[in-house]
Amino acid sequence: MVIVATEVSEATVAAIAQQNKSALGTLSGAWFSVNAPDAPCPDGDTRALFSASRNHDAELMAAFARGDQSAARALTERHAGRALSVATRMLGETMEAQDVTQEAMLRLFRKAPDWDGERAQVSTWLYRVVSNLCIDRLRGRRSEPLDAAGEPEDETPSVDARLQQMDRAKALHAAIDRLPDRQRLAVTLRHIEELSNPEVAVVMETSVDAVESLLARGGRALRAALGRRRDDLGAME
Template sequence: MTNGSRQERARLVLMERLDDPGLGDDALMAAVAAGSRAAFARLFERHGSAAWRLAFRLAGDAGDAEDLVQEGFARLWAQAPRWQAGQAGVAAFLTRVVTNLAIDRSRRKRPQPMADLPDDPDPAPLADAVLAEADTARRIQLCVAALPERQRAAIVLTYWEGLTGPMAAETLSLSPKAFESLLIRARAALKGVMAAAGLSAADLPGDLA
């Protein structure tokens, strides 16, 4: 039996088992490496929501978050032939890719030059009005979005994604000590932004305050 026919038989077996809910991510990645789009769809069903949530929290915008998720899954697709079972899972891979993509995208953002501004006034309400009308959650998200990209990523990974210090440090390619220092700076900065925005624990709903 040649190598080609053996791989084809393995691919067929994987296709038959795709409906098995107990099929692991590594097996799905093997099927994706064989070109199975169904396996890739199964992976998206499992990890798409988490990736979207992380992307939205990091980017602060639905459009940017969608781009981040698309790019992250595209890299997962390209990584499938080189995927090694037993390594970090698909969730960790997507978390690292989406975080780094968000940081890179935030760094690439440049101030909009005056020549590119529209002539007509923006019909959207002013920022003060947005802040005044938005609920507390939105205001807090805006405060987080105002942080530098790495501090924002540290806050998001620690408080919203629930990663431990070493896991978040590995995601950001930092040492645990460096991440701890980064998180301390991020906390201090976020407190300052929130205080400047008039946020305090008194703004929380009754059951949370």
């Protein structure tokens, strides 16, 4: 069922943008460590987002189109966290990732009057927009230095063990950052965000076979990159 509603004004969208800046700021920080135990995602892991009620998201989109600004806040709380996580893993910079997530959410809000909940899921649509925005930005800054994501905590009392764990995390993140854009996106969605191959295919607008090929090539590249540092890093799973 296509939502029929009045046009959402740019002034309304701009007001929502200002309100959501604080929400995006709250979602930053420790969120970006892939092992962070307290990542503030209201709906649980990524699979929960894909299995969450499509009707509820459609109702929120319809409510926002009718002028209920609290619906925009609810949509942000439901979906911006994982979108921000993907953007950060792709771009390696918190502020830039927040900008991308903000732009993706604004695009979502602008679509509210015409949103068809039977044809699209908010989560899938948002991942796709974030991915495309990130790829566009990456194409514009090929020569910038790599920036690893936050380090996972290690409770091992040994200083040497902690340092080695940090080196492993840096090596993995740096190796992912060096992958071609689409391989990096596939690896991020599949192994960090834990989407299934069919879900990754929907986000990337490609076939499951193509996703499997991207993952295989990305995996080989990561193993080769990390294998060259085996003596420095020790055994890695």
